[in-house]
Amino acid sequence: MEKTVLEIRNLTKRFDGAGVLNDISFSVREGEVIVIVGASGCGKSTLLRCINRLEQPDGGEILLDGKPVGGGDMVAVRRQIGMVFQSYDLFPHMDVLGNLSLGPVQALKRPKAEVEAEAKAALARVGLADKLHALPRQLSGGQKQRVALVRALLMHPRMLLLDEITAALDPEMVREVLNVVLDLARDGMTMLIVTHEMRFAEAVADRVIFLDGGHIAEEGAPDQFFHHPQTERARQFLNTFEFDSIKKS
Amino acid sequence: MDTEFMRKFLPMYVKAAGLTLRLGAAGILLSLVVGAVCCWVRFAKVPVVRRVAGAYIELARNTPLLVQLFFLYFGLPKVGIKLSAETCAVTGLTFLGGAYMAEALRSGMEAVDPVQNEAGLCLGLTPAQNLRFVILPQALATAIPAIGANAVFLIKETSVFSAVALVDLMYVAKDLIGMYYKTDEALLMLTVAYLALLLPLSIAFSLLERRLRHAGFGRAV
Ligand SMILES: Nc1ncnc2c1ncn2[C@@H]1O[C@H](COP(=O)(O)OP(=O)(O)OP(=O)(O)O)[C@@H](O)[C@H]1O
Ligand SMILES: [Mg+2]
Numbered sequence: 202m203e204k205t206v207l208e209i210r211n212l213t214k215r216f217d218g219a220g221v222l223n224d225i226s227f228s229v230r231e232g233e234v235i236v237i238v239g240a241s242g243c244g245k246s247t248l249l250r251c252i253n254r255l256e257q258p259d260g261g262e263i264l265l266d267g268k269p270v271g272g273g274d275m276v277a278v279r280r281q282i283g284m285v286f287q288s289y290d291l292f293p294h295m296d297v298l299g300n301l302s303l304g305p306v307q308a309l310k311r312p313k314a315e316v317e318a319e320a321k322a323a324l325a326r327v328g329l330a331d332k333l334h335a336l337p338r339q340l341s342g343g344q345k346q347r348v349a350l351v352r353a354l355l356m357h358p359r360m361l362l363l364d365e366i367t368a369a370l371d372p373e374m375v376r377e378v379l380n381v382v383l384d385l386a387r388d389g390m391t392m393l394i395v396t397h398e399m400r401f402a403e404a405v406a407d408r409v410i411f412l413d414g415g416h417i418a419e420e421g422a423p424d425q426f427f428h429h430p431q432t433e434r435a436r437q438f439l440n441t442f443e444f445d446s447i448k449k450s
Numbered sequence: 451m452d453t454e455f456m457r458k459f460l461p462m463y464v465k466a467a468g469l470t471l472r473l474g475a476a477g478i479l480l481s482l483v484v485g486a487v488c489c490w491v492r493f494a495k496v497p498v499v500r501r502v503a504g505a506y507i508e509l510a511r512n513t514p515l516l517v518q519l520f521f522l523y524f525g526l527p528k529v530g531i532k533l534s535a536e537t538c539a540v541t542g543l544t545f546l547g548g549a550y551m552a553e554a555l556r557s558g559m560e561a562v563d564p565v566q567n568e569a570g571l572c573l574g575l576t577p578a579q580n581l582r583f584v585i586l587p588q589a590l591a592t593a594i595p596a597i598g599a600n601a602v603f604l605i606k607e608t609s610v611f612s613a614v615a616l617v618d619l620m621y622v623a624k625d626l627i628g629m630y631y632k633t634d635e636a637l638l639m640l641t642v643a644y645l646a647l648l649l650p651l652s653i654a655f656s657l658l659e660r661r662l663r664h665a666g667f668g669r670a671v
Contacts, residue, residue, distance in 0.1 A: 255568055280574030290569035294587050303583055304573035356574060 203231040206391050212261035223415040232389040236402040239412035245395040249362045253282045283353030287365040289345040291337040298333050304356050323351045343374030360391035403427050466622040474605040477543030485551025510549035516610045518542045523614040539611045550600045558593030591662045598655025619643050
């Protein structure tokens with residue numbers, strides 16, 4: 202039985218009185234990949250942002266390796282949880298190497314030469330060895346997101362939170378980014394992934410969580426969820442991805 | 451044109467230009483400090499102080515420097531505070547410039563995408579590290595053109611210093627016209643003197659701006 206990395210207990214979050222997350226509880230084991238799906242606005246991003254306190258939860262508890270998150274040193278917790286967003290969030294005034302080494306050198310106080318050597322090797326693994334000194338604006342969307350993934354990985358986090366990292370990409374670039382994530386999953390990286398790419402979700406997930414109305418409406422193994430959904434809401438949601446069901450009139 | 455006259459009084463202009471430059475530079479640097487503090491107070495949303503900073507900015511930007519100077523030089527002694535003419539000049543210039551610099555810095559801060567702040571925090575940077583390595587470099591790059599324009603504007607504003615009996619460029623020109631009636635020569639030299647001060651400043655800021663843009667900073671053009 203693997204260790205539990207992240208445990209979420211009865212998490213609630215309201216915006217202006219409206220409940221966005223209601224009593225969410227689940228845990229993530231070491232090496233596990235959980236994919237969170239649900240309709241737009243159901244609270245997927247809010248859930249991820251509560252985990253590393255970009256949003257302040259209104260109730261419940263979050264434990265990282267058994268220790269409560271929040272109420273203290275959030276900086277230390279964020280160093281253990283990597284996050285990549287949908288929008289390209291590389292630092293535009295630094296080249297790729299600068300983007301990659303800022304966190305390890307400044308936050309972790311590691312020696313610069315050592316970090317840069319590691320950054321070079323990591324960049325080569327995602328096929329961007331020649332982009333070491335490129336500026337973010339000189340990269341394609343897919344290249345930027347791969348650099349953003351490497352930037353998060355160089356912090357050697359306990360787990361990664363990925364929020365629709367391919368949503369703003371052209372279709373031909375989605376693949377190159379998702380392949381990196383699949384490699385990470387194979388290497389045993391613990392991840393919480395929000396995505397609208399259902400084929401990818403099925404391929405990468407150990408477990409799927411379906412959010413609806415601020416609750417976990419369904420939770421299960423990917424082949425069960427995608428092929429035999431238990432709830433009516435999940436069936437409706439999955440149907441929106443089935444173009445066959447749209448009849449020509 | 452009386453070139454003999456011009457040659458004779460050139461040293462007076464040079465000396466006055468030195469004063470203009472010295473007081474102007476002091477005012478610009480202090481303005482940046484005041485502006486940075488105001489900007490910080492507003493972004494950190496410090497209660498009350500933030501409103502005071504807002505009120506100060508409106509007051510300073512909507513009153514002429516000459517009036518501010520008269521207040522410092524002629525008004526304050528009435529309540530027992532007597533400042534030297536130079537102190538009044540630098541204080542007045544800083545009072546005016548601080549408000550303009552605060553606005554320039556604010557526009558720079560506002561141009562930084564909020565997601566940049568979150569990206570830095572997610573990397574485990576402390577808020578101070580985030581400000582230093584992620585936010586400020588981008589904000590300053592955007593603010594540089596406005597800061598440069600303010601610097602030039604403030605040097606030009608020093609031309610009212612003669613009103614508090616400081617022997618600046620304007621004072622020298624007015625003096626020479628009054629004494630010798632060489633209006634054309636005195637004004638020509640005055641114009642050239644201001645150009646000699648301000649052109650290099652403008653060019654320096656343009657070069658800086660271009661370099662930052664070339665380095666991929668900011669979002670200009
Ligand atoms: N800062 C905020 N202030 C107020 N309401 C917010 C804020 N952030 C999110 N919300 C609301 O909370 C709800 C959940 O938003 P969230 O971004 O978590 O949804 P999501 O599932 O990630 O959607 P999408 O798939 O479109 O990204 C939405 O109704 C949204 O309008
Ligand atoms: Mg979202």
